[in-house]
Amino acid sequence: MTGSPATLLRRAVSPGRHEGSPRTVLLVMCAGYFLVLLDVTVVNVALPAIGAGLGTDIGGLQWVVDGYALALAALMLTSGTAGDLYGHRRVVLAGLVVFGAGSLACGLAPDVAVLTAARVVQGVGAALLLPGTLAIISRAFPDGSARARAIGVWAGIGSLALPAGPLLGGALTEAFGWRAIFLLNVPIVLVALVWSAAIVRESREEQARRLDVPGVLLGSLLLLATTYAFIEGGRAGATAPQVLAAAGLAVLAVPALAVAELRRGDDAMLPLPLLRRPAFDAANVVAGIMNMGTLGTLFVLMLFLQSVQDRSALLAGAAVIPLFAPLAVIAPFGGRITSRIGSRLPAAAGLLVATAGLALLVLAAPHSPYLVLLPAFLLWGIGMGFLTPAVVAAAISAVPPERSGLASAMNNTARQTGGAIGIAVAGAVAGQPGDETRFVRGFHAVALGAAGLYAAAAVLALLVLPGALGPGGEK
Structure with missing residues (x-):
């Protein structure tokens, strides 16, 4: 595609025509989705190098990881509504621009404060991209069976990002330094931006909900205050004034968010009628626990492999491939099992x-x-391979078909929220890697705590999640 920068910009913001084939649209949207999920895991393997390069402690590293997760969790639900209102093409293009700018700022960051802020910008871009890519794919494939296959490809590409993250991050960090894991995104985003501007047709919903600004602000405040309390509690102690203030703010934000959502009615970011469905609530609780245990333990694990066991970034990334590879391989098989026997047994077994x-x-x-x-890695990964499709299917099957998109977004939000809190808690429990004896004890405590949460979630899944579905989707 050729043209002056002004021409390319006009194409990016204009409504556009569907000039590309559905397969081409699928390819470009999958590239954006891949980048979003890649940045969930690619940073973990570079954490020791980031800490050494920017002179920060484990608390600073927690913010580097959580800045991305918090923005993604806070804006996930609203970005889908923004696409309905303003057009999914515009929102996806905006997401690419914001994600690319955040990646560039990460790669050039002079200190941990700037890096954390840039990671938040990345997370905003990721939140704009994630629901929009699926909406565009759905419209590019109007035939139901073709759409199902396309969404399967989209999900499969996302699964590949998880094992690719540690390996790619380790290789780039080893060869070029930690900044390369962010700077690599920039040319990929530029290609995806120009290509998307050329081939993606604009689409929006005629009956879209209004944006829930109070809900976004109060939800973001709740997430930020909770995360701050855990991270600073690990640094300064649980009774430090700033920790108590943040915890109090989080407690006050809960009823304020509930009142705001009640007043918004059908336009609420968190539709309260859906939260009165036990199976839906259970699916989201299990999803949050899943990421809380996995991302929290992974955060400490990568520091253990490098700072305690003295592995290089590349070897540490390769070491956790047996953890993520089963997830990518088993998840499609687990999805087929779930479709036949329901979510209860696959989720509990996983x-x-x-x-x-x-x-x-x-x-x-x-x-x-x-x-x-x-x-440990193999069992952990195999369990996640069966669990992940089961909790998503449980959330979607617990609501009417017309709310399936919202149910999926809420389930994803629960996962991102759980992951952000898990990283904050795990870092606070483990402490600094420099104190090897304490850190290893903390690592063991994090792993056992995650195991205990998973066992409790298995009981919840057996008691509440749906079993086999009969004709018409009825239990």
């Missing part, structure tokens, strides 16, 4: 298998050989 894997991490010691860690 949680229990992952519980065993997390519990085995207590065997990890500073000089443990890799074969001690491998069974």
Whole structure:
């Protein structure tokens, strides 16, 4: 595609025509989705290098990871509504611009404060991209069976981002330094932006909800205050004035958010009628616990592999491939099982298998050989492979078909929220990697805590999640 910068800009903001084939649209949207999920895991392997390069402690590293997760969690629900109102093409293009600008700022950040702020910008761009890519794909494939296959490709590409993140992050950090993991995004985003501007047709909903600005602000305040309380509690102690103030603010934000959402009615970011469905609530609680345990433990695990066991970034990234590869391979198979027998048993089985894997991490010691860690990684990853499609299916099947998109977005928000809080808690429990003895004890406590949460979630899944579905989707 050729033209002056002004011409390209006009194409990007104009309504556009659907000049590309559906397969081309699918390819470009998958590229954006891949980048969003890649940045969930690619940073973890570079954390020791970031800490050394910018002179920050574990609290600063927690903010680097959580800045992205918090923005993604806070804006996920609203960005879908923004696409309905203003056009999914415009929102996706805006998301690419914001994500690319955030990536560039991350790569050039002179200190951890700037890096954290840039990660928040990245998270805003990711939140704009994630629901919009799926909406555009759905409209590019009007035939139901073709749409289902396209969404399967979209989900499969996303699954590949999880094992690719640690390996790619380790290779880039080892070869070019930690800044390369962010700067690599910039040319990819530019290509996706220009290509999307040329081939994607604009679309919006005729009966779109209004944006819930009070809900977004209060929800963001709740997430930020909760995360701050955990991270600063690990640094300054649970009774520090700033920690108590943040915890009090989080407590006050809960009823304020509930009142604001009640007043918004059908335009609420969190539609309260959906939250009165036990199966829907249980699916979201399990989803939050899933990411809380996984991302929290992963945060500490990557520091353990590098700072305690002295692995390079590349070797640490390669070491966790057995954790993420089963998720990418088993998730489609787990989805087929869930469609036949319901979510209850696959979710409970996945949680229990992952519980065993997390519990085995207590065997990890500073000089443990890799074969001690491998069974833990495999069991953990296999369990996640069965669990992930089951909790998403449970959330969607618990609501009317016309609310399935919102149900999926709320389930994703629960996962991102759980992940952000899990990282904050795990870092506070583990402490600084420099104190090796305390850090290893903290790592074991994080793993056992995650295993306990998973076991409790398995009980919840068995009691509340739906079993096999009969004709017409009835239990």
